[in-house]
Amino acid sequence: MRSIVVVGGGISGLAAAYCIRKYARDNGDDINVILVERERRLGGKILTENTNGFIIEGGPDSVISTKENFLEFCKEIGIDKSIAFQKPGSSGASIFINGGIKDLPKGMSIGVPTKIAPMAKSSIISPLGKARAFLEIAIPRGKDGNESVKAFIKRRFGSEVYYKIAEPLVSGIAAGDPKFTSLRQVFPTLAEMEDAHRSLILAARRNRKIANGNGTGTQSPFITFGNGMQELVHALIGYIGKKNIMTSKAITQVTAEGKGSGKKYVIEFDKGKRIRATAIVFATPAFVTADLLSGFDGISGILRKIPYVSLATVSLAYKNKDIKGSIKGSGFLIPHIENRQMNAVTWSSLKWDNRAPQESLLLRSYFNNSYSIDKPLPNSSQLINIAREELRAMAGISAAPLLEIAYIWHKGMPQYTTNHSTIIKEVDKWASDNPGIFMTGAWRNGTGVPSCISSAITEAKKAIDYVNTSD
Numbered sequence: 001m002r003s004i005v006v007v008g009g010g011i012s013g014l015a016a017a018y019c020i021r022k023y024a025r026d027n028g029d030d031i032n033v034i035l036v037e038r039e040r041r042l043g044g045k046i047l048t049e050n051t052n053g054f055i056i057e058g059g060p061d062s063v064i065s066t067k068e069n070f071l072e073f074c075k076e077i078g079i080d081k082s083i084a085f086q087k088p089g090s091s092g093a094s095i096f097i098n099g100g101i102k103d104l105p106k107g108m109s110i111g112v113p114t115k116i117a118p119m120a121k122s123s124i125i126s127p128l129g130k131a132r133a134f135l136e137i138a139i140p141r142g143k144d145g146n147e148s149v150k151a152f153i154k155r156r157f158g159s160e161v162y163y164k165i166a167e168p169l170v171s172g173i174a175a176g177d178p179k180f181t182s183l184r185q186v187f188p189t190l191a192e193m194e195d196a197h198r199s200l201i202l203a204a205r206r207n208r209k210i211a212n213g214n215g216t217g218t219q220s221p222f223i224t225f226g227n228g229m230q231e232l233v234h235a236l237i238g239y240i241g242k243k244n245i246m247t248s249k250a251i252t253q254v255t256a257e258g259k260g261s262g263k264k265y266v267i268e269f270d271k272g273k274r275i276r277a278t279a280i281v282f283a284t285p286a287f288v289t290a291d292l293l294s295g296f297d298g299i300s301g302i303l304r305k306i307p308y309v310s311l312a313t314v315s316l317a318y319k320n321k322d323i324k325g326s327i328k329g330s331g332f333l334i335p336h337i338e339n340r341q342m343n344a345v346t347w348s349s350l351k352w353d354n355r356a357p358q359e360s361l362l363l364r365s366y367f368n369n370s371y372s373i374d375k376p377l378p379n380s381s382q383l384i385n386i387a388r389e390e391l392r393a394m395a396g397i398s399a400a401p402l403l404e405i406a407y408i409w410h411k412g413m414p415q416y417t418t419n420h421s422t423i424i425k426e427v428d429k430w431a432s433d434n435p436g437i438f439m440t441g442a443w444r445n446g447t448g449v450p451s452c453i454s455s456a457i458t459e460a461k462k463a464i465d466y467v468n469t470s471d
């Protein structure tokens with residue numbers, strides 16, 4: 001029987017296995033799919049916990065709904081009715097700067113200010129910094145097609161806007177040091193705005209006109225689900241079927257045996273067990289796939305070129321009456337120049353309905369080691385203490401929390417550095433020379449959940465074509 005093994009039960013592996021099962025069902029085909037996950041739990045970075053009436057996310061808490069036909073995918077898997085939009089009035093973010101939390105100027109677009117009047121009124125940037133930022137309208141297009149995010153924003157808006165406003169936003173989104181982050185890979189919209197309109201301020205003005213003309217543009221594109229991100233995972237597990245899923249099984253090595261149409265992949269588990277498959281889809285982090293494919297020439301070294309940053313989130317809950325300071329908007333960001341350990345805070349229960357019982361506040365704070373990638377993050381209890389101390393110092397929250405929980409993701413986020421597209425070309429070349437092995441995951445075509453799903457489906461379709469033509 002033709003079979004495809006999918007390695008890794010995060011959203012990428014679940015989406016790949018779903019696509020193969022759907023193809024088999026829709027076409028009455030007997031392709032067998034087996035999803036193998038190392039942990040007991042499926043979902044990988046998607047981890048939702050329901051505790052004492054709180055819905056706590058350890059990994060992603062929302063997705064950009066406008067990406068990769070994500071809404072259509074939700075409909076296809078039957079969870080569109082559960083989609084939850086950001087609460088009205090919770091869209092404004094703030095920034096911790098010079099000892100206080102200040103509102104970001106209105107009109108920010110992916111980390112850069114695109115409206116002159118709100119910027120002119122903002123007290124975050126000095127008069128000189130504002131004058132430099134407004135010169136953006138006259139700055140010519142860049143010539144470096146492989147620019148980093150930091151170089152791009154400093155070139156267009158100047159240093160002050162970069163360090164005080166843009167850096168915490170872009171480094172938060174990419175969870176990486178913007179000095180190395182590829183503009184075109186991670187923020188293609190900014191690059192496209194410059195390509196098409198030269199100035200980002202002018203581009204945003206023109207785009208706003210179009211959005212206003214359509215009557216769109218006010219609703220935040222971020223969405224989640226009524227019971228949290230786990231709904232996505234549960235729906236996919238339901239479709240794939242438990243009999244096609246193996247959990248608590250770590251794959252240790254993959255080898256090939258036979259040639260031509262008789263070629264099979266041998267998948268070995270930690271306790272010496274093996275299974276054979278016609279094709280294999282890796283949906284594991286790049287460094288894990290590198291280890292599993294170490295028996296094949298050439299690929300491990302390519303995959304290991306992708307650096308990974310560690311991340312952590314600390315969720316804390318309080319009684320509303322214990323919160324003294326002003327808590328509004330979606331949260332606040334902390335620029336690197338403030339020399340704090342925490343990167344950002346989201347007021348989760350202000351941003352999303354149903355996250356906390358009445359009269360209480362759920363928040364989560366973020367940490368990463370993107371500026372010192374070789375230094376591990378503190379452990380859970382240290383992170384909780386740091387988060388509590390930083391919240392006391394920055395937001396005046398000193399009460400004892402009702403709940404405290406940390407999630408640490410060691411090497412949890414791939415970095416799309418300025419040589420990423422070259423690495424992916426090398427991966428593609430290797431894959432075309434080694435038919436039957438397919439690779440996907442957050443390192444392939446974007447780290448966001450919609451991008452992981454779309455990349456996994458692309459690779460799963462290639463695997464289906466391969467098994468159909470290799471008989």
Ligand SMILES: Cc1cc2nc3c(=O)[nH]c(=O)nc-3n(C[C@H](O)[C@H](O)[C@H](O)COP(=O)(O)OP(=O)(O)OC[C@H]3O[C@@H](n4cnc5c(N)ncnc54)[C@H](O)[C@@H]3O)c2cc1C
Binds near residue numbers: 311312
């Ligand atoms: C803290 C945090 C916040 C985030 N926030 C957002 C957000 O708000 N919105 C958004 O869109 N994205 C967000 N992301 C990014 C997004 O969650 C991830 O990129 C995505 O979930 C990765 O999915 P994946 O399936 O590619 O990898 P993973 O989720 O890492 O899954 C890989 C799986 O492979 C398994 N595995 C590893 N080794 C083996 C082995 N040897 N054998 C078998 N199985 C193995 C692992 O156990 C794991 O389950 C966030 C990520 C983090 C860490």
